[in-house]
Amino acid sequence: MISVKSLAESPNLTSIPASYTFSNYDPTLLDQNQPEVKIPIIDFSLLTSGNPDLRAKVVTELGEACENWGFFIVTNHGVPESLMNSAMDGCGGFFDMSEEEKLEFKGKHVLDPIRCGTSFNALVDEVLYWRDFLKVLVHPQFHFPKRPSGFSEIALEYSKRVRRVVRGILGGISECLGLEEDCIFKSLNLESGLQAFVANLYPPCPQPELAMGMPPHSDHGLLTLLIQNGISGLQIQHNGKWVNVNAIPNSFLVNICDQLEIFSNGKYKSVVHRAVVNKSATRMSLAIANGPSLETVVGPASQLVESHPPAYIGMKYKDYLELQQSSNLNGKSMLDRVRRL
Numbered sequence: 110m111i112s113v114k115s116l117a118e119s120p121n122l123t124s125i126p127a128s129y130t131f132s133n134y135d136p137t138l139l140d141q142n143q144p145e146v147k148i149p150i151i152d153f154s155l156l157t158s159g160n161p162d163l164r165a166k167v168v169t170e171l172g173e174a175c176e177n178w179g180f181f182i183v184t185n186h187g188v189p190e191s192l193m194n195s196a197m198d199g200c201g202g203f204f205d206m207s208e209e210e211k212l213e214f215k216g217k218h219v220l221d222p223i224r225c226g227t228s229f230n231a232l233v234d235e236v237l238y239w240r241d242f243l244k245v246l247v248h249p250q251f252h253f254p255k256r257p258s259g260f261s262e263i264a265l266e267y268s269k270r271v272r273r274v275v276r277g278i279l280g281g282i283s284e285c286l287g288l289e290e291d292c293i294f295k296s297l298n299l300e301s302g303l304q305a306f307v308a309n310l311y312p313p314c315p316q317p318e319l320a321m322g323m324p325p326h327s328d329h330g331l332l333t334l335l336i337q338n339g340i341s342g343l344q345i346q347h348n349g350k351w352v353n354v355n356a357i358p359n360s361f362l363v364n365i366c367d368q369l370e371i372f373s374n375g376k377y378k379s380v381v382h383r384a385v386v387n388k389s390a391t392r393m394s395l396a397i398a399n400g401p402s403l404e405t406v407v408g409p410a411s412q413l414v415e416s417h418p419p420a421y422i423g424m425k426y427k428d429y430l431e432l433q434q435s436s437n438l439n440g441k442s443m444l445d446r447v448r449r450l
């Protein structure tokens with residue numbers, strides 16, 4: 110299968126091949142001027158400031174963001190802007206390598222440590238998505254392509270710094286759920302948690318109204334932290350409508366994922382999101398997906414099923430991942446498979 114990058118670079122491309130054309134694409138957007146589309150912003154520095162009043166305030170805001178949105182923007186997180194920029198540049202360098210060079214990483218299985226490819230789940234996609242990707246497992250074991258030179262070192266440092274931010278956010282979320290601060294970290298074995306470095310490339314598309322960058326989906330882990338190259342394209346579903354997400358410079362776009370919905374016994378929902386493409390600019394995003402350890406059986410936290418019966422069955426995270434990749438999912442059907450109600 111050829112990359113979208115090489116397709117988009119073909120001379121005089123004015124229309125997209127039928128294999129990329131969605132006939133039932135629903136672009137309905139929420140009016141962005143409505144007051145309800147103020148995406149929550151969480152100031153991370155207040156979580157770690159050591160001031161209990163400020164922390165309590167931001168924990169409350171975090172709880173509201175998780176409950177009402179499943180999505181929020183994190184500012185003042187302490188990851189250097191230069192490191193974020195270098196990580197994005199490295200992704201660009203990787204996608205710029207020749208098709209032959211990238212062929213070495215044409216993995217198939219969801220747990221292959223380094224995989225690059227195109228579309229979403231090319232084995233089952235009926236229509237192809239306007240997206241190339243690189244997915245690397247960077248924790249508990251660090252893997253990474255050797256080229257472009259220097260990228261691996263940057264990715265190692267970036268992944269570590271992101272884990273620190275994730276730990277801080279999950280500490281706040283644990284408290285929002287009425288649990289000890291380190292409850293999620295410990296019960297889901299984040300010391301050996303699975304972390305994936307996912308770079309997405311969306312080249313300019315001559316007919317963006319007919320193509321999709323990524324289908325509506327929810328992420329399988331606990332929290333995904335995303336940055337982008339200054340070009341928007343992420344949309345999240347909120348109260349049944351799509352909302353454009355515009356990032357604040359130097360911030361993380363954070364979404365709640367399936368394992369956190371399960372662990373919270375459905376109090377916090379895994380947000381459905383998608384990526385749209387545009388005509389003029391190449392968009393890149395870098396998503397760091399953070400999950401439990403592969404061997405952890407994730408079910409609703411025992412403390413949360415005293416007042417509400419468990420709404421999900423427990424499943425080993427590894428089994429959840431493999432099942433999800435093996436089927437063609439529309440939206441959230443993998444979560445439906447573990448939902449009891």
Ligand SMILES: O=C(O)CCC(=O)C(=O)O
Pocket residue numbers: 307309323328335342343344382383384393394396
């Ligand atoms: O590119 C984006 O904004 C979305 C990426 C995404 O949803 C993912 O990698 O799971």
Ligand SMILES: [Fe+2]
Pocket residue numbers: 326327328333382
């Ligand atoms: Fe995603």
